[in-house]
Amino acid sequence: MESRRFTATTQDGKRGRVAIPVPFDPDEAWGAKPVHHVTGTVAGCDVRATVEGGRIVMGPTWGRDRGIGPGRLVDVVLVPEGPQxxxxxxxxxxxxxxxxxxxxxxxxxxxxxxxxxxxxxxxxxxxxxxxxxxxxxxxxxxxxxxxxxx
Known part of the structure; x- marks a missing residue:
C-alpha cells in the first residue's frame, strides 16, 4: 500500500485531544473499509491511529508529550497498518x-x-x-x- 503525505493544521479534538484532518478519501486511496487503521508520522513523531470522519484523533497525552496542540501546522505521513x-x-x-x-x-x-x-x-x-x-x-x-x- 502506498503512503500518503500531506501537511495539515491540527484542530481541537475535544477533551484535550488533537485532531488532524485527512485531506483525501482513504476509501479511494486504500479501498473501502469501515475503519482505516493507519501508522506513520505526524511532525516526525510515530503514530498509530484510525481514520474516522475524515480525520485522525490523537489522545491528550500524545499531544502534551510532543508539544503539539491545536493550530499547529504539521507534516503527516500515513500508510495502512498491518496485512491488507x-x-x-x-x-x-x-x-x-x-x-x-x-x-x-x-x-x-x-x-x-x-x-x-x-x-x-x-x-x-x-x-x-x-x-x-x-x-x-x-x-x-x-x-x-x-x-x-x-
Missing part, C-alpha cells in the same frame, strides 16, 4: 471475497487480530487439507463478528 487484502494468499482472499460480511469484518480489524488469524492459518503449510478447514473456520468466525479465535 492484497497481501493475503489467494485461497484466503478468495474465501473472504466469497463472504462479503466476513471480508468486511476482517478489513475492520486491527492488525493484531488480522495477524493472529493469519498465523494460525499459515501454521498448516504442510497440510493443505487442514489449511482449507482452518480458512473455512476463520471465514465463519469473521462472518459472525468474532475478533479472535476461541
Amino acid at each position: 487484502r492484497g497481501d493475503l494468499a489467494p485461497d484466503l482472499a478468495a474465501a473472504l471475497d466469497a463472504d462479503p460480511a466476513a471480508g468486511a469484518f476482517f478489513d475492520s480489524l486491527a492488525q493484531f487480530y488480522r495477524r493472529a488469524y493469519l498465523r494460525w492459518i499459515d501454521g498448516t503449510k504442510r497440510r493443505p487439507e487442514e489449511r482449507a478447514r482452518r480458512i473455512a473456520y476463520v471465514v465463519e468466525l469473521l462472518g459472525e463478528g468474532v475478533k479472535e479465535r476461541p
Whole structure:
C-alpha cells in the first residue's frame, strides 16, 4: 500500500485531544473499509491511529508529550497498518471475497487480530487439507463478528 503525505493544521479534538484532518478519501486511496487503521508520522513523531470522519484523533497525552496542540501546522505521513487484502494468499482472499460480511469484518480489524488469524492459518503449510478447514473456520468466525479465535 502506498503512503500518503500531506501537511495539515491540527484542530481541537475535544477533551484535550488533537485532531488532524485527512485531506483525501482513504476509501479511494486504500479501498473501502469501515475503519482505516493507519501508522506513520505526524511532525516526525510515530503514530498509530484510525481514520474516522475524515480525520485522525490523537489522545491528550500524545499531544502534551510532543508539544503539539491545536493550530499547529504539521507534516503527516500515513500508510495502512498491518496485512491488507492484497497481501493475503489467494485461497484466503478468495474465501473472504466469497463472504462479503466476513471480508468486511476482517478489513475492520486491527492488525493484531488480522495477524493472529493469519498465523494460525499459515501454521498448516504442510497440510493443505487442514489449511482449507482452518480458512473455512476463520471465514465463519469473521462472518459472525468474532475478533479472535476461541
